[in-house]
Amino acid sequence: MEDEKFDCIIVGGGVAGCAAAKILADNNMKILLVEKGEWTGSKNVSGGVLYGPTAWEIFPELYNTLENPPFERFINRRRLSFVSEESSFSIDYKTDHYNKVPYNGVSVLRSKFDRWLGEQVEEAISKSSFAEDSFVATEVMVESLIVKNGKVCGIKAGEDEFEADCVILAEGVNSLLTRQIGLQKEMVDAKYVASGIKEIWQYDRDLLEAKFQLDGLEGLSNEFVGCTQGIEGGGFLYTNKDSISLGLVLGIKDLRESDHNIYDVLDKFKEHTSIKNILKGGKMVEYSAHVVPVGDIDMIPKQLYTDGAVVVGDAAGLLLNTGKSIEGMNLAMESGRLAALAIIDAKKKKDFSKNSLKNYQDRLSESFVMKDLKNFRGAFQFIHNPDMFQKYPDLINSIMKDVFLVDGQEKQKTRDIIKKAVDESDLSYWDLMKTTLQGGISL
Ligand SMILES: Cc1cc2nc3c(=O)[nH]c(=O)nc-3n(C[C@H](O)[C@H](O)[C@H](O)COP(=O)(O)OP(=O)(O)OC[C@H]3O[C@@H](n4cnc5c(N)ncnc54)[C@H](O)[C@@H]3O)c2cc1C
Incomplete structure (x- = not known):
């Protein structure tokens, strides 16, 4: 593998990286998808509801096996709760309109879901012209990018070096490689990032469905405002097949300036009248924390491409928070898709210069991703x-x-x-x- 030059190396096997890799493999590009975790998504944390049709358009198998789907539940009940010390007032909406494929949103458990995405990428590779020469490499940590004459032309991982015409940086919010080549600022201001904390509570499936009045694969997503001890942020509860994801996303700057730590805020939330009875009969089986962009358009670098590289997903700060939901995964997947399409065009032109890869940012600007981020810029100010x-x-x-x-x-x-x-x-x-x-x- 070391001697091979790839058309494209994708760093990061999260939703953005897998989306890009799938499109590239479907289009007979010679690719290397590199993930530092044990499997794609093994380290990923998300609430999480995956919204919109992008995932299904890229991975049509998503809804093929509804007896045992890779997602948890389709969300046809949305609830927004305003919480005070002793009370909670909710807007509760349930609809059959969201019962149909492609679903409006599905709850996912990331380490399981992203693993499935990785398998789909491997399947696409096996059907491509580069079945023997394209790879998904896990447990490989990319330490730096190879840059020659100002052009990104590969990656370094330990002793190994791999070359490519183009690199997609899908490394998530920590974005060390993106910063290495100056596409993201060396220091991202704390006001642009939040700390996410999540617990998974497991139940007997019948008990869970009775608690939330769910039938079959129906699911509920519940966002909470006012459960954060006055700290910028909110709470979430999403139903999975036989568990719930319960957690908080808190602005790091505000959290740092407060007297609280995130664990105490979560414990207090779990004791609230709107939550404590839900937890009865459940068992906490998983606990995780992760940084997430707050969804401020000002965090997004002005330029998302350079000679030989583009940046997608959280690494580019692409997250939309309108107060009623967090949209990060769908934006990540769409940006991965658009980056892949731009790279396919670049290969046809045999031109991976920044002038050619600008095509990615042009596509992104025309897509719902940047249109929504621009249109809802005021919403960000409003909810903050x-x-x-x-x-x-x-x-x-x-x-x-x-x-x-x-x-x-x-x-x-x-x-x-x-x-x-x-x-x-x-x-x-x-x-x-x-x-x-x-x-x-x-x-
Ligand atoms: C608590 C919480 C709740 C959330 N809830 C929601 C939700 O309900 N809905 C929603 O749409 N979004 C939600 N989000 C946001 C969503 O998780 C992100 O927007 C999304 O995961 C971004 O995808 P990504 O592929 O860009 O990055 P990631 O999912 O972070 O994937 C990056 C991948 O790159 C790998 N990687 C990083 N560096 C390297 C390296 N150097 N070498 C090799 N591999 C590397 C990582 O291991 C990881 O697998 C939530 C986030 C948090 C933290």
């Missing part, structure tokens, strides 16, 4: 208003407490309940008007 993480959830719950109260006293009109709650809160009517207007414009 510090009042969102405590004051507003507290206000909503204080209103709801009195709306539903029956205490033998004369009832108050809703208008008066709202006025009393606002007067008792730290928020002014001006804050409310501003926030309502901002929300209306940005969401």
Whole structure:
């Protein structure tokens, strides 16, 4: 393998890298997909709901075996909960519209799902013209890129060097190689990254389905606001086949400046009235933590390509957070696909210079990835208003407490309940008007 020159080396066997590798193998490119983990995705952490049709378009087998699918459940029930110390108010939406293939979103357990993606890449390689010369190499850590005359032309892993016309950097948010060649800043500001923490709680499948009123492969995703002790971020609960993924994503800068640590915030969340009964009958079987981009478009490098290399997925900071969901995996896969298509074009032209690879960024700009990130730039500012993480959830719950109260006293009109709650809160009517207007414009 060492003497071979590849058309493309893909660093990172997460969702972005596997998506790119699959497209390249399908198009008879000679590839090397390198993953440092024991298998593709073995180290990956995600909530996680994989949204949209991109995954299915690249991996059509995804929905072929619904008796034993590689994903966990299709999500046809969405819930957004606003949490205060003792209460929780939720918007709950369930629909049969999301029951059909291609599903709107499916819950996945990454180490299992990404392993399946890696197997699909191997299958595509076995059917390609380079069945004997393309590889998925696991337990290989890429330490640096080989750069000659300003052009990336391969990778170094320990004593080994591998050459390629082009390298796709799909290495995730830590992006050390991307920084090595100057595509990402040497130091990424802490305000652009968050810390994700997740526990998997396992149940008897019937018990889980009864708890969440699920039938067959139906699933629920529940996002939480106000469960973070005032720290920027939110919580999530996603149903898997016989488990739930429960966790938090907290802004690293805000967390660092607070008196809390992430484990205590999660423990407190687990004791909340909206969670503690859910955990009864379950057993915590897995615990993991990972860094994730916060979804600020300003983190994305202006240029995602250079001579001989492109950067995709989390390494490029591509994540959309509109408050109602985190979209990272679908953006990663779409960017992987577009990078692969640009590289296929570059091969036809025999030109892997940055002028040629700019085609990747042009495609990305025209895709839903950059359009959504641009259109929802204001949403990012809106949901990162510090009042969102405590004051507003507290206000909503204080209103709801009195709306539903029956205490033998004369009832108050809703208008008066709202006025009393606002007067008792730290928020002014001006804050409310501003926030309502901002929300209306940005969401
Ligand atoms: C707690 C949490 C919850 C989340 N929830 C959701 C969700 O519900 N929905 C959603 O869409 N997104 C979610 N995300 C975001 C999502 O996980 C990421 O956006 C997505 O995984 C990015 O994919 P990627 O392929 O770019 O990077 P990754 O998935 O991080 O994959 C990078 C891969 O590269 C490998 N690698 C890195 N460096 C090297 C190297 N030098 N050599 C070899 N291999 C290397 C790694 O081992 C890894 O397998 C969540 C993230 C977290 C942390």
